Amino acid sequence: MGRFAPLLPELILSIGGTIMMIVAAFAPRRASGVVNWLCVLLLLVATVALIGPPSHAGPVFGGLVTEDLFASFGRAIMYPAAAVAIIAAHGWFERGTEHASEYGVLIVFAAVGMGVMVSATSLVALYVGLELNSLAGYVLASYRRTDERSAEAGLKYFVLGALASGILLYGISLLYGFTGTTSFTGVAAAFGRGAPSLGLLFGLVFLLAGLAFKASVVPFHMWTPDVYEGAPTPVTTFFASAPKVAAVLLATRVCIVALAPATDAWRQIVIFAALASIFLGAVAAYGQTNIKRLLAYSSINNVGFALVGLAAAGPRGTSAVLFYMAIYVVMTVGAFLCVLWMRDADGQPVESIASLSGLSQRQPGFAFGMFIFMFSLAGIPPMFGFWPKLLVFTAAVQAGYVALAVAAILGTVIGAYYYLKIVKVMYLDEPAAPYARVRAPVQGLLVLLAALIVSPLGYLLIGPLSSLTDRAAGSLF
Amino acid sequence: MTGLPLLTILIAIPLFAGAIALFLNASGARWVALIATLIDLALSAYIWVLYNPDGAQWQFTEFHPIAGNFSWALGIDGIALVLLNLTTFLMPICIGASWRSIKDRVPEYMAVFLLMEALMLGVFAAQDLFLFYVFFEGGLIPMYLIIGVWGGVERIKASYKFFLYTLLGSVLMLIAMLYMVATAHTTSIPVLMGYNFSTEAQTWLFLAFLASFAVKLPMWPVHTWLPDAHVQAPTAGSVILAGILLKLGGYGFIRFSLPMFPQGSAEFIPLMFVLSAIAVVYTSLVALVQRDMKKLIAYSSVAHMAFVTFGLFAMNRQGIEGAMIVMLSHGLVSGALFLVVGVIYDRLHTREIAVYGGLSNNMPGYALLFMLFTMASVGLPGTSGFVGEFLSLIGTYHASSWGAIFATTGIILGAAYMLWLYWRIAFGAARTPEAAAMLDLSPREWWLLAPIALAVLWMGVYPESFIRPIRNDVGRIVARLDTVAPAGDSRLTLPPMHMPIGATH
Numbered sequence: 001m002g003r004f005a006p007l008l009p010e011l012i013l014s015i016g017g018t019i020m021m022i023v024a025a026f027a028p029r030r031a032s033g034v035v036n037w038l039c040v041l042l043l044l045v046a047t048v049a050l051i052g053p054p055s056h057a058g059p060v061f062g063g064l065v066t067e068d069l070f071a072s073f074g075r076a077i078m079y080p081a082a083a084v085a086i087i088a089a090h091g092w093f094e095r096g097t098e099h100a101s102e103y104g105v106l107i108v109f110a111a112v113g114m115g116v117m118v119s120a121t122s123l124v125a126l127y128v129g130l131e132l133n134s135l136a137g138y139v140l141a142s143y144r145r146t147d148e149r150s151a152e153a154g155l156k157y158f159v160l161g162a163l164a165s166g167i168l169l170y171g172i173s174l175l176y177g178f179t180g181t182t183s184f185t186g187v188a189a190a191f192g193r194g195a196p197s198l199g200l201l202f203g204l205v206f207l208l209a210g211l212a213f214k215a216s217v218v219p220f221h222m223w224t225p226d227v228y229e230g231a232p233t234p235v236t237t238f239f240a241s242a243p244k245v246a247a248v249l250l251a252t253r254v255c256i257v258a259l260a261p262a263t264d265a266w267r268q269i270v271i272f273a274a275l276a277s278i279f280l281g282a283v284a285a286y287g288q289t290n291i292k293r294l295l296a297y298s299s300i301n302n303v304g305f306a307l308v309g310l311a312a313a314g315p316r317g318t319s320a321v322l323f324y325m326a327i328y329v330v331m332t333v334g335a336f337l338c339v340l341w342m343r344d345a346d347g348q349p350v351e352s353i354a355s356l357s358g359l360s361q362r363q364p365g366f367a368f369g370m371f372i373f374m375f376s377l378a379g380i381p382p383m384f385g386f387w388p389k390l391l392v393f394t395a396a397v398q399a400g401y402v403a404l405a406v407a408a409i410l411g412t413v414i415g416a417y418y419y420l421k422i423v424k425v426m427y428l429d430e431p432a433a434p435y436a437r438v439r440a441p442v443q444g445l446l447v448l449l450a451a452l453i454v455s456p457l458g459y460l461l462i463g464p465l466s467s468l469t470d471r472a473a474g475s476l477f
Numbered sequence: 478m479t480g481l482p483l484l485t486i487l488i489a490i491p492l493f494a495g496a497i498a499l500f501l502n503a504s505g506a507r508w509v510a511l512i513a514t515l516i517d518l519a520l521s522a523y524i525w526v527l528y529n530p531d532g533a534q535w536q537f538t539e540f541h542p543i544a545g546n547f548s549w550a551l552g553i554d555g556i557a558l559v560l561l562n563l564t565t566f567l568m569p570i571c572i573g574a575s576w577r578s579i580k581d582r583v584p585e586y587m588a589v590f591l592l593m594e595a596l597m598l599g600v601f602a603a604q605d606l607f608l609f610y611v612f613f614e615g616g617l618i619p620m621y622l623i624i625g626v627w628g629g630v631e632r633i634k635a636s637y638k639f640f641l642y643t644l645l646g647s648v649l650m651l652i653a654m655l656y657m658v659a660t661a662h663t664t665s666i667p668v669l670m671g672y673n674f675s676t677e678a679q680t681w682l683f684l685a686f687l688a689s690f691a692v693k694l695p696m697w698p699v700h701t702w703l704p705d706a707h708v709q710a711p712t713a714g715s716v717i718l719a720g721i722l723l724k725l726g727g728y729g730f731i732r733f734s735l736p737m738f739p740q741g742s743a744e745f746i747p748l749m750f751v752l753s754a755i756a757v758v759y760t761s762l763v764a765l766v767q768r769d770m771k772k773l774i775a776y777s778s779v780a781h782m783a784f785v786t787f788g789l790f791a792m793n794r795q796g797i798e799g800a801m802i803v804m805l806s807h808g809l810v811s812g813a814l815f816l817v818v819g820v821i822y823d824r825l826h827t828r829e830i831a832v833y834g835g836l837s838n839n840m841p842g843y844a845l846l847f848m849l850f851t852m853a854s855v856g857l858p859g860t861s862g863f864v865g866e867f868l869s870l871i872g873t874y875h876a877s878s879w880g881a882i883f884a885t886t887g888i889i890l891g892a893a894y895m896l897w898l899y900w901r902i903a904f905g906a907a908r909t910p911e912a913a914a915m916l917d918l919s920p921r922e923w924w925l926l927a928p929i930a931l932a933v934l935w936m937g938v939y940p941e942s943f944i945r946p947i948r949n950d951v952g953r954i955v956a957r958l959d960t961v962a963p964a965g966d967s968r969l970t971l972p973p974m975h976m977p978i979g980a981t982h
Contacts, residue, residue: 361582393651409648424636424637427625
């Protein structure tokens with residue numbers, strides 16, 4: 001039994017998820033709310049279970065996965081974010097959707113996949129985790145199967161995702177072929193033996209390309225706006241938060257652990273991807289009229305900033321990445337929860353930015369929440385979103401990449417424009433037709449909590465959070 | 478000193494009052510804002526009384542580490558002290574100026590203004606590099622809202638321009654700050670003020686800080702956001718913008734550029750002088766042809782700020798003290814001029830100069846105060862404008878006689894556009910019947926303008942009150958700049974002596 005203690009969170013989620021699936025299959029449809037709440041509970045229990053052996057147990061299953069603080073930190077962000085995505089769907093799927101109760105179950109399975117992703121220390125575990133997460137994601141994207149846009153989003157996500165998986169697998173097979181091992185340390189050792197061969201470099205590039213797809217990093221971002229727009233909003237909330245963290249953290253572990261001797265090789269890729277994401281994410285968002293598409297570009301832009309920290313490498317850069325992703329999740333989830341409240345008089349969801357017009361006069365609290373998230377995502381002090389940006393820039397400057405920091409920081413100014421546009425629409429424009437009032441006390445509390453964290457009060461969190469990210473990053477070195 | 482964290486309290490009062498104001502109705506919010514700003518004024522006056530000009534450089538210091546290098550570190554020297562008081566002095570006046578003219582969303586308006594005050598006080602009191610940056614940048618958000626929500630017809634364009642322009646300048650400064658922290662391993666501003674960066678680094682750091690402060694100040698040619706912002710902002714917004722926000726640029730030069738990068742600053746003296754000379758002459762000429770009163774005063778601000786850069790980069794005592802007094806004086810005078818414009822704007826809702834005329838007939842009290850502030854802006858002896866500009870000119874002359882020549886031209890042009898403005902508005906016959914029917918200042922408007930008038934006269938007649946607290950701090954900066962200050966061409970240099978060899982016996 002003791003052997004399984006380090007895997008307690010995954011065990012809770014897998015076994016619990018399976019039971020829930022059986023329950024969902026036989027329970028009456030009106031019990032879907034109960035099933036979803038139980039799934040939330042599972043995720044929260046799994047989060048609590050992270051304390052203890054899972055945070056420091058080391059290699060498990062012969063080194064397929066490693067339970068260290070880095071992985072635990074990632075899961076401690078992702079599990080609650082996944083739970084929020086289930087809560088966000090409360091009251092969303094009841095009407096006209098069959099299988100409403102499977103929604104929570106799918107997210108639980110996706111969470112298992114993400115847990116494997118962040119703790120993977122072998123190319124096989126990496127792939128298994130990634131696919132487990134993706135498969136759940138494909139279904140979730142097309143969850144409203146009668147809705148054309150949702151079905152299209154699911155199909156698009158699946159086709160492109162399958163392609164990316166193929167690229168990833170090809171990279172893995174190349175790496176395996178040239179190193180004879182799938183473990184990260186083995187790959188690192190192979191890279192350490194002199195200059196890497198062409199095959200190894202190809203493997204590295206394909207591997208990173210596959211991961212870039214999952215993290216929706218430019219130039220593998222094309223699916224993001226379409227899928228984010230088409231998928232039901234609670235699902236988009238999920239896509240934009242937890243799987244992003246998983247993909248970025250996985251990429252971090254791969255780069256820092258498996259590809260450490262080839263840092264010069266992957267660093268140029270990461271720098272390109274970071275800057276391309278920052279600038280494309282900022283520029284492409286200009287013309288958007290749909291808030292979900294805009295937030296999709298915003299997430300591309302933000303992941304670009306996190307990659308600046310990765311490009312800096314080293315414990316400080318890694319710590320900055322962790323810090324960034326933690327705050328990014330809070331900001332993004334908060335912003336999407338606000339989007340969930342955008343309903344017209346009939347209670348149908350609206351997604352156009354124009355409908356936010358004059359919101360500050362109709363619903364000041366809602367508008368103020370969005371205001372905080374927008375300025376925080378833009379990284380304007382005194383909002384807390386400024387701090388993680390400062391950390392990644394600091395890491396880049398200290399690693400000697402001043403030009404990268406300068407370019408990235410100029411990207412914040414370009415990006416500020418469209419966040420400012422949302423604020424302008426809400427605060428400066430004349431009021432549009434009012435939204436229907438949505439009764440959702442739990443979601444309201446979550447938005448309040450997220451807003452408090454990213455408001456200037458968040459600076460009080462710097463101490464504990466940064467010591468945690470420092471230790472988590474330290475477990476990789 | 479007392480044990481209370483006075484500076485934190487000073488910053489916290491408007492913050493809390495702002496949060497309370499959000500939940501009140503219009504009149505409640507107005508009173509809360511007024512009372513909070515008055516308490517802050519009293520508190521900052523108390524701090525001035527407690528401040529010992531001959532004491533330690535940094536007084537009222539507070540230090541609470543937050544994480545790593547970042548800390549809640551506050552403390553003021555004389556320079557920060559006077560600017561702190563300028564802020565608290567102008568704030569109640571701004572609230573008063575918005576008492577009637579702002580009718581929409583009053584609670585939010587007051588909350589935003591109080592937030593603004595807290596952030597500006599934070600900028601002057603911050604002793605930690607990143608804390609400074611957070612306050613400095615944070616000021617953008619409330620000002621964006623003030624212009625954007627309560628501004629004029631073209632407010633949206635103006636607010637965007639203001640926000641993105643100043644943000645672009647500031648982020649370059651952020652990079653420089655990151656580099657400084659990586660090199661010096663501290664975020665403490667007092668420590669950094671004595672740290673010697675390499676000469677090459679100083680060049681780049683100076684340029685990066687210049688990008689931010691030049692936009693804020695603003696210097697020619699990055700001043701173009703200012704006229705738009707001023708014209709579109711509500712009266713109180715213009716007062717804050719001219720009175721306090723523009724001072725952040727000058728404060729930045731005094732606090733960062735000069736003491737932290739003396740060699741970098743010295744290297745760019747020619748650039749600063751040329752830009753200042755262009756600003757003085759060019760913007761004065763532009764001001765001359767304006768038809769919009771607010772625009773005219775906005776351009777005059779750019780010209781006055783050039784006296785600040787002239788004085789600062791002369792790098793001698795008169796220059797820097799003069800620059801400080803120009804900043805204080807301009808804060809009061811241009812703030813007052815915007816209020817004066819606001820008074821008649823509230824009555825006729827136009828800023829066209831051509832609509833008014835002959836106001837000295839039906840508004841004698843108004844004409845009197847307007848005259849005083851016009852004279853102060855021109856730099857008439859006995860007003861605050863004279864002291865600052867005169868000191869700044871002396872300092873400039875020591876450093877470069879050419880600089881002084883251009884700067885003096887600015888004074889002449891300044892007299893031209895201000896006196897012409899005054900003539901067109903106050904003298905002659907009323908051009909429209911509406912202008913002739915306007916009533917004189919109400920008691921509320923007297924209460925707004927009279928304190929500024931008194932302060933302007935006080936500073937003009939007895940400037941020692943304002944120079945005393947900053948004397949030692951200016952001395953420290955001058956000492957730091959000692960080795961790099963320009964020799965100047967104004968001093969008589971003796972030709973080399975040719976003595977007969979025998980004379981040495």
